Amino acid sequence: MKRGVPIERIEVSAYTIPTDAPESDGTLEWHATTLVLVQASAGGVTGIGFSYANRATATLIADTLTSVAQGRDALDIAGAWSAMVAAIRNLGRPGISSMAIAAVDNAMWDLKARLLDVPLVRLLGASRDAIPVYGSGGFTSYTIEHLQKQLGGWAQAGIRMVKMKIGREPSDDIARVQAAREAIGADTALFVDANGAYTRKQALGFANAFVDCGVTWFEEPVPSDDLEGLRLIRDRGPAPIDITAGEYGYDLVYFRRMCEAGAVDVLQADATRCAGITGFVRAATVARSFHLPLSSHCAPSIHAHPCCAVDAVHLEYFHDHVRIERMLFDGALEPVDGKLVPANDRPGFGLAFKAADARKYQI
Numbered sequence: 001m002k003r004g005v006p007i008e009r010i011e012v013s014a015y016t017i018p019t020d021a022p023e024s025d026g027t028l029e030w031h032a033t034t035l036v037l038v039q040a041s042a043g044g045v046t047g048i049g050f051s052y053a054n055r056a057t058a059t060l061i062a063d064t065l066t067s068v069a070q071g072r073d074a075l076d077i078a079g080a081w082s083a084m085v086a087a088i089r090n091l092g093r094p095g096i097s098s099m100a101i102a103a104v105d106n107a108m109w110d111l112k113a114r115l116l117d118v119p120l121v122r123l124l125g126a127s128r129d130a131i132p133v134y135g136s137g138g139f140t141s142y143t144i145e146h147l148q149k150q151l152g153g154w155a156q157a158g159i160r161m162v163k164m165k166i167g168r169e170p171s172d173d174i175a176r177v178q179a180a181r182e183a184i185g186a187d188t189a190l191f192v193d194a195n196g197a198y199t200r201k202q203a204l205g206f207a208n209a210f211v212d213c214g215v216t217w218f219e220e221p222v223p224s225d226d227l228e229g230l231r232l233i234r235d236r237g238p239a240p241i242d243i244t245a246g247e248y249g250y251d252l253v254y255f256r257r258m259c260e261a262g263a264v265d266v267l268q269a270d271a272t273r274c275a276g277i278t279g280f281v282r283a284a285t286v287a288r289s290f291h292l293p294l295s296s297h298c299a300p301s302i303h304a305h306p307c308c309a310v311d312a313v314h315l316e317y318f319h320d321h322v323r324i325e326r327m328l329f330d331g332a333l334e335p336v337d338g339k340l341v342p343a344n345d346r347p348g349f350g351l352a353f354k355a356a357d358a359r360k361y362q363i
Helices: 055-069 077-087 096-115 120-124 144-156 170-184 200-213 227-236 252-260 276-289 300-310 319-328 355-361
Strands: 009-024 029-042 045-052 131-136 161-165 189-193 215-219 242-245 266-269 294-296 314-318
Touching: 009 055, 009 096, 009 319, 009 355, 029 055, 029 096, 029 319, 045 096, 055 077, 055 096, 077 096, 077 276, 096 120, 096 276, 120 276, 120 300, 131 144, 131 189, 131 300, 144 161, 144 170, 161 170, 161 215, 170 189, 170 200, 200 215, 200 227, 227 242, 227 252, 252 266, 252 276, 266 276, 276 294, 276 300, 294 300, 300 314, 300 319, 314 319, 319 355
Parallel strands: 131 161, 131 314, 161 189, 189 215, 215 242, 242 266, 266 294, 294 314
Antiparallel strands: 009 029, 029 045
């Protein structure tokens, strides 16, 4: 085991990959996704980490965080994390600052595991061998035929939970949810995500309608900052439907406030937003302290290992990120019987960056 290995170099780059079709949800439309990659080198080994963020995140890493991390002991992740949080004090903790810290922190965890020559899940301490996934997509821009093909394809492939977007045209939502149920059959769980598009009364009305289609997960029925609204829908909506939120959490205060408000049945967290795996593991502790299950948001290649360590309930197998991670990394995991199984024969995340393939997307 190598000890006291200083980080020699932090390199950052960004890549924008067009979507394979126009995409939208209840409150946003997009045609491309940007991945910010960090490569941290020490002792002849390089770790990789990333966040899905704006290119400004890469600028912040290069201008502010690189100098904070370089020269530190590669095994001392907690110290580097605290130093990076201190360095962005005047920039604000939420948003780009936390996503920048996330990319560096994720790379440092991968680097540490590679230096110790162990899979990341073993370094973190595995509580399970595999993590169930739910197929996530079903964008509001999709035709009914496209929606049914995607969700039905996941169900046929053995993924027992799928999620679709709603809220852009509320008058169409019940018909779209019914079409999704028809495509996936009775034995596959159906989740819906409004991305905060509804009013409180709209959300309550739709929750009562969706339960007839077997919906069991209602994500962000109202904006995630409306904790009273989330609590209202959680308390008054039909019991089979879990109310969920948390993907926009950047620090522990956010997660604690959401849990204290009784706003959710399942807390979500994203290691590419909440300041990395360090922040994700701490968010899991907050959830556990309130007796709430935790689910990860997007970025399956980042979350498979920590989800198995914190015993998350499941992982979001998000269409855009699955596609990008397959394009840019060797070793991106594929579901087996509806679960991701972290590789035990490769150190760290088990990923290798395909630099040549990525070059055409670099910005």
